[in-house]
Amino acid sequence: MVNHDLARVVLMFLGLIMFLAAITINSMSGFGAESGVFQQSTEDVTLKYVTLFTPANWALHAYDWLYTTPALLPYGFHVSMIANISLNITWLFLFDKELLLPALITSALMTLTDYLLLFFSCHGLKIYGAWLNKYHNVDLWLFRVLTFSDLTEKQKLKTHHKSSLTFVILVLNQVQNGVAVYATWGSLSTVLNLTIYLQYQTGTFSCGCSLLPLLLLLMQLFAWFLLENFYLDEHVRYVVTIYPLVILWLTGTLNNSSSPESLFYIFTALTLAISCVMFVARVALVTWRHHKRPLYTGPSMSPVEIALTQRKIFL
Template sequence: MGEHSGARIALVVINFLVFGAMVTLNELSAFPQVANSIFARINNTVTDYGLGVSPQGIFNMSSGNLRAIENLDVTPAGFTFMIWTVIYIWLLLAHLYTLILLCRRNAVGPVYNSPAVVTPAFLIIYTINLLANIAWLFLWDNRLHIPSSALMWLVALTNWIALGIIHGTLYHHGPWMSRHAKVDLWMFRILWHNGLAIYTTWSTIVALLNLGVALKNEVPLDAQIIVYIILGSISGIMVLWFILENTVLDRFVRYTVTQYAVIVLAMAGIYINKYNGSTMETGYFIVVLLGVSVFCFVARLGLVIVRGIKHPLYVNNKIGDDPVLSFAA
């Protein structure tokens, strides 16, 4: 327990490098002329820089133009997609915090390993998620609707799995950390829990929008039915999660609240972009779902504050004063 783990350090570093690649490619996709210039002809000589990419470039068009082409009746306004920048910055801070843990020790041993909140299982699932995100970017850019939809659902699924793993491990070590590493406990809650919650919620919404595009272009399905599928799924997932997080999952996800801000932003973007031109049924659905998401956000914040005061976590756990013995126990 007190020794370094080379394998775990390697996983943390590899995960960070893959994250950096994912962010770089996603940002370049918004500016294809910049990305493509990297692979342009230099002095009339075809250059692929050893990457095997044709000199025409790696992206066909900007992500904004793609959204305009693949427009749905519930596509949010363009500003909504700036949430990707928030996700990247938040997760970057979480990654940097984890890298700092590699350089710290406590009374038990290296902080990243004792307690082991960022587990190999989490790092592997999360790395698969980042790689799937990169692959989705190229499938979506080439308008491969069905494969890109399937891959975005893989991104959303691995996000949910990673979110569950890191919540579970932090809860397991929570009693010890609440006594001996309270700052780290809150850093994990703020950076990893809430950062991944934003990423997971947004990737789920994007997966539903991507599914709508696939249904529109490949089936094709009536536009109103696609609206019902997307907004109905968001409604069902949100209400189900609100019930679970405030009952059986409360002790695990008590301080994870950012998911509702994402839904509010998405619904506000849909309202601004589509409400005036929507059918009566779609308009009602958008307004009601926006109102429900705001209610869930406010109610969740209120419940977290009240429960944090009246029913704080870990108060009934018997943790000894010696960190080695209490951790081993």
């Protein structure tokens, strides 16, 4: 148990260092040459490589608050987070030097780690959900909805209970929907990087190279809608923040467009309308299933019993 806890502490400490480094470097990237590290700000590079898919500045600034919700979850989550932050920092320097293809590849890998973060957060809630629902229902909803939960009462647990509840206490610190927002933003950012690369490195017609990412985004939306509602319901039942972020991005894209009669504008508006319909349908389905098909109806195992059935990467 000592080795088990030590490994987690090391990962948490390394993750904290990387997290603070990411905040610092992301902040410095906003100052460009004044930072003494970057040649230009990320916003300047984005404005230099404007595409039809690029949203208005007010939509891009939604990214700023994503680093205010650090996560503490199982081993797999810690490893994925460290890899994600490392890729994020790498992308900042590649984008600063306008290395568009390496930046695109890095963004795609970063999005992959975003999906892993979402997987581990949802899996953690699934395996401990029944126990939380029975004994700590409020904490369960804090995990699903809010940013941080108060650990004061948890710290008053008896010593011989602390080891078995370590994971559960850590779980209560993180937003499940916040991870989904982060993963969604990663997907949108990768699509934007793809658009920039196609338009400025391959010479593809601006409207044509922007329609392809829009089509990819629409395919992702349909695929996720089917997965979350019909195949992964027990894992992602209360994840609903994906669509509002897509709606925000597409609204910013339309707001940034100067050709309301163009094919791209029409396709973007159609994608926006579909996203809105999906969001309403998702909320309706979640509400109906919450009342008619509750997730946790059977007996619940204790955290110790659960730990004995899981691989270390999921603990």
